[in-house]
Amino acid sequence: xxxxxxxQAQPRPGADWRRALRAVGSNFLLRxxxxxxxxxxxxxxxxxxxxxxxxxNPLEIYIQELMSQYSMSYQDARSQAASLFALDLDAPLWQQxxxxxxxxxxxxxxxSLRSQGTKVTxxxxxxxxxxxxxxxxxxxxxxxxxxGLGIVMAYRRDSWLDNVLSVFASISSSVPQFIFAVLIxxxxxxxxxxxxxxxxxxxxxxIEPGFTFAFIKDIFYHAWLPIAVYVLTSIGxxxxxxxxxxxxxLGEDYVTVARARGLRDxxxxxxxxxxxxxxxxxxxxxxxxxxSVGGSPVVEDTFKYVGLGYYLVxxxxxxxxxxxxxxxxxxxxxxxxxxxxxxxxxxxxxxRIRIGGGE
Amino acid sequence: MPVSNGKSxxxxxxxDVVLSVRDLSVDYQAxxxxxxxxxxxxxxxxxxxxIALVGESGxxxxxxxxxxxxxxxxxxxxxxxxxLYQRGxxxxxxxxxxxxxxxxYRWAECAMVFQGAQNAFNPVLRIRDQMYxxxxxxxxxxxxxxxxxxxxxxxMVQLEPQRVIDxxxxxxxxxxxxxxxxxMSLLLNPQILILDEPTTALDVITQRTIIEVLRRLKEELGFxxxxxxxxxSVAAELADRVATMYAGRIIELGPVNEIFYRPxxxxxxxxxxxxxxxxxxxxELTSIEGSPPDLIDPPPGCKFHPRCGFATExxxxxxxxxxxxxxxxxxxxxxxxxxxxxxxxQRSQQRAERGLA
Numbered sequence: 001x002x003x004x005x006x007x008q009a010q011p012r013p014g015a016d017w018r019r020a021l022r023a024v025g026s027n028f029l030l031r032x033x034x035x036x037x038x039x040x041x042x043x044x045x046x047x048x049x050x051x052x053x054x055x056x057n058p059l060e061i062y063i064q065e066l067m068s069q070y071s072m073s074y075q076d077a078r079s080q081a082a083s084l085f086a087l088d089l090d091a092p093l094w095q096q097x098x099x100x101x102x103x104x105x106x107x108x109x110x111x112s113l114r115s116q117g118t119k120v121t122x123x124x125x126x127x128x129x130x131x132x133x134x135x136x137x138x139x140x141x142x143x144x145x146x147x148g149l150g151i152v153m154a155y156r157r158d159s160w161l162d163n164v165l166s167v168f169a170s171i172s173s174s175v176p177q178f179i180f181a182v183l184i185x186x187x188x189x190x191x192x193x194x195x196x197x198x199x200x201x202x203x204x205x206x207i208e209p210g211f212t213f214a215f216i217k218d219i220f221y222h223a224w225l226p227i228a229v230y231v232l233t234s235i236g237x238x239x240x241x242x243x244x245x246x247x248x249x250l251g252e253d254y255v256t257v258a259r260a261r262g263l264r265d266x267x268x269x270x271x272x273x274x275x276x277x278x279x280x281x282x283x284x285x286x287x288x289x290x291x292s293v294g295g296s297p298v299v300e301d302t303f304k305y306v307g308l309g310y311y312l313v314x315x316x317x318x319x320x321x322x323x324x325x326x327x328x329x330x331x332x333x334x335x336x337x338x339x340x341x342x343x344x345x346x347x348x349x350x351x352r353i354r355i356g357g358g359e
Numbered sequence: 360m361p362v363s364n365g366k367s368x369x370x371x372x373x374x375d376v377v378l379s380v381r382d383l384s385v386d387y388q389a390x391x392x393x394x395x396x397x398x399x400x401x402x403x404x405x406x407x408x409x410i411a412l413v414g415e416s417g418x419x420x421x422x423x424x425x426x427x428x429x430x431x432x433x434x435x436x437x438x439x440x441x442x443l444y445q446r447g448x449x450x451x452x453x454x455x456x457x458x459x460x461x462x463x464y465r466w467a468e469c470a471m472v473f474q475g476a477q478n479a480f481n482p483v484l485r486i487r488d489q490m491y492x493x494x495x496x497x498x499x500x501x502x503x504x505x506x507x508x509x510x511x512x513x514x515m516v517q518l519e520p521q522r523v524i525d526x527x528x529x530x531x532x533x534x535x536x537x538x539x540x541x542x543m544s545l546l547l548n549p550q551i552l553i554l555d556e557p558t559t560a561l562d563v564i565t566q567r568t569i570i571e572v573l574r575r576l577k578e579e580l581g582f583x584x585x586x587x588x589x590x591x592s593v594a595a596e597l598a599d600r601v602a603t604m605y606a607g608r609i610i611e612l613g614p615v616n617e618i619f620y621r622p623x624x625x626x627x628x629x630x631x632x633x634x635x636x637x638x639x640x641x642x643e644l645t646s647i648e649g650s651p652p653d654l655i656d657p658p659p660g661c662k663f664h665p666r667c668g669f670a671t672e673x674x675x676x677x678x679x680x681x682x683x684x685x686x687x688x689x690x691x692x693x694x695x696x697x698x699x700x701x702x703x704x705q706r707s708q709q710r711a712e713r714g715l716a
Contacts, residue, residue: 252478253473254478254479254482256430256473257473257479257480257540258481259430259465260428260430260465260466260470260473261465261466261470261492261493261496261543262462262463262464262465262466262467262493262496262497263462263492263493264462264496267492271481271484271492272481275483276481276482276483349483350482351482351483351485352482352529
C-alpha cells in the first residue's frame with residue numbers, strides 16, 4: 001500500500017527552486033542576508049555611474065597635472081598620460097560596468113589608475129587597519145566615558161556638575177572635527193607644544209612592526225592627535241543621549257516599583273535603569289563602528305595620518321575611479337553589515353523584538 | 360525627607376494593631392506654594408483587616424498610599440506625624456527609618472501594588488528573574504526556592520504558573536500583569552498590602568477575577584490591606600472599614616455597612632449617591648456639585664462647605680474634628696445628625712414613591 005504513488009506528491013518541474021525561495025522567504029536570517037546583498041549591489045551600481053558622472057576624468061586630471069608641473073604642451077602630456085593608463089575610458093559605459101561587476105564577484109577590485117600595477121585591494125588592506133585602529137580606539141573611549149558621564153549627569157540632574165558637563169557636551173557635539181584639528185595645530189605650533197613633523201604618518205620610519213612595547217608606543221604616538229579629535233567631537237553626543245535616555249527611564253513605573261520592592265540601588269541602576277537606557281544606543285554604536293571604516297578624511301588629511309580616509313580624498317581629487325569605488329565599497333559593506341548585525345542583536349538584547357515576525 | 364518629631368518613646372499600641380498612622384501631613388512644593396496633600400491623617404490598621412480609601416481624584420489617596428512606603432516624589436515632604444509599625448518584637452516608626460532600614464521594610468513588611476501594572480515590570484527581564492531580584496534583595500534564597508514559591512503564588516492568583524513564570528512582561532495581558540504583581544507582592548509574606556486602584560483600566564470580568572483573588576488571598580494569608588479606589592462597589596466587596604478622604608483629610612471612617620447605609624458626612628453620602636446600586640436598591644443618581652478645593656489655598660473652616668447643602672455659618676469658620684457617630688464610626692461634620700436624619704427621610708420617601716408607582 002505504501003508503495004502506491006500519490007500523484008500530488010510528485011514534484012512538478014520548477015518546484016525545487018520555488019521551495020528554496022520559500023525557505024529563504026520564511027527564514028529571517030536568510031532574508032536579512034539576501035536584503036543586505038541586494039543593498040550592496042544597488043549602492044555599488046549607483047556609485048559606479050555617479051562617479052563617472054563627475055566632471056572631468058582621471059586622464060584629463062593627470063594631463064592637467066603634467067602640464068602644470070613640467071610645463072608640457074597639451075599634446076605631449078596627453079600622449080604620455082595615455083600610455084600610462086591601461087583602462088580604456090572610451091569603451092561603452094555598460095561594458096565597463098559588466099567588466100567591473102564580473103571582477104567584483106571574483107573579489108577583484110581592479111588596479112589603481114594612478115599607481116599602475118597596485119591592486120585596490122592591496123591599498124585597502126594596507127591602510128584600512130590604521131583607520132580602524134585610530135577611529136575604533138576613539139569610539140571605544142568616547143562611548144565608555146560618554147555613557148558613564150551621561151549616567152552621572154542624569155542622576156545628578158540640575159546640579160552644577162550636570163550643567164557644566166551639559167555645556168561641554170553641547171560644544172563637543174556641535175563643533176566640527178576640522179575646527180578642533182586646526183585649533184590643535186595652530187596652538188600646538190604657536191606654543192611649540194607639539195612636533196608635527198615627527199607626528200606625521202601612522203608609524204615612525206624604520207620601526208619594526210610587531211607586538212613590542214616600542215611599536216605599540218609608536219603607533220599611539222602617531223595616532224593620539226586624531227584620536228583626541230575624534231573623542232572630543234563625538235563624546236558629547238554619547239553623553240547627551242545617555243543622559244536623556246536615563247532620565248526617561250528613571251521616570252518609568254517599573255523603576256518606582258523596583259524601589260518599592262526594596263531592591264538595592266546598585267541593582268536598580270544597572271539592570272533596571274542602565275540596561276533599558278542603553279538599549280537605543282546599540283544602533284548608534286553599530287553605525288558609528290561602521291562609519292569608522294571610512295575614517296575622517298579631513299582629520300587624517302590635517303594630521304597627515306595615512307589611513308583609508310586619506311586615500312579616499314586623494315582618489316576623489318585624482319578621479320581614480322577604481323580606488324574611489326573600492327573605498328566606497330568598503331564603507332557600504334560596513335554600514336550594511338552593521339545594520340544587519342544590529343537588527344539581529346536587538347532580538348537578543350530586547351525580548352520585545354521577536355526575530356522572525358510571524359509564527 | 361522626614362522631619363524628626365523628637366519623640367522616641369514607643370506609645371501604647373494594642374496588640375492587634377499592625378500600623379498606626381498618627382497626625383500624618385504631607386506637602387508638595389509647587390511653584391505657587393505648598394500643596395497640602397495630606398493633613399493630620401490618623402487611623403489604625405488591625406491585623407488581617409482591610410480598609411478602603413475612597414474619594415475623588417486629587418483628594419490625597421495616592422499621596423497617603425505612597426507615604427506609607429515612603430515612595431513620595433522628591434518635591435514631597437512628610438511635615439509631621441508618625442507611622443508606627445509593629446510585627447511581633449519588631450517595632451518601628453516608618454517616618455524615622457534610614458535608607459537601608461527603609462529598603463528592608465519595603466515589600467518585606469509592606470508591599471504596594473501600583474495603579475496600572477502595565478509598566479510595573481522591567482521589560483527586559485523574565486518574571487522569574489524579577490521575582491528572584493525581589494527575594495534576593497531581602498534574604499538568602501536559591502533560584503529554585505524562589506521559582507517554587509513564585510509558582511505557588513501564581514497559581515493562587517489563578518494564572519498558569521509554568522507559562523507565566525518564564526514569560527517576559529510584554530507576553531502577558533494587562534489583567535495578567537496585574538495578577539502577577541499581586542503574586543509578587545506576596546513573595547516575602549508582608550504584613551500589609553497597599554493596593555492603589557488595583558482594578559482600574561481593566562475590563563469588568565478581569566476586575567471580578569482580581570477581586571475574588573484578593574478576597575481569597577486575604578483569607579488564606581491573613582495580611583492587612585489598604586486599598587485605594589474610587590470604585591465604591593470594590594470597596595463594598597473587599598473592605599471591612601471605609602475611610603472617605605476629602606482635601607487631604609479622612610473625613611469619615613467607619614465599618615463598611617455603616618458608611619454605606621448610614622453615612623454621617625454629606626460628602627460620603629454624595630459619593631454613594633453618585634454610584635448606581637451599591638446597596639442593591641434603585642435610587643436616583645446625583646452628582647456632587649462643584650469640584651474639590653485648591654489644596655494650596657483651601658477655603659477656611661470645613662473644606663467641603665462650598666459644595667455642601669447643609670453648610671451653615673459655623674462650617675465657614677470652624678473645621679470640624681471627628682465626631683463619634685456610632686460604634687467605631689467617626690465623621691468630621693458639624694451637622695452629622697441633621698445629615699443622617701435628612702438622608703433617612705429621603706430614602707423612605709423614595710421607597711414610598713416606588714411603592715405607589
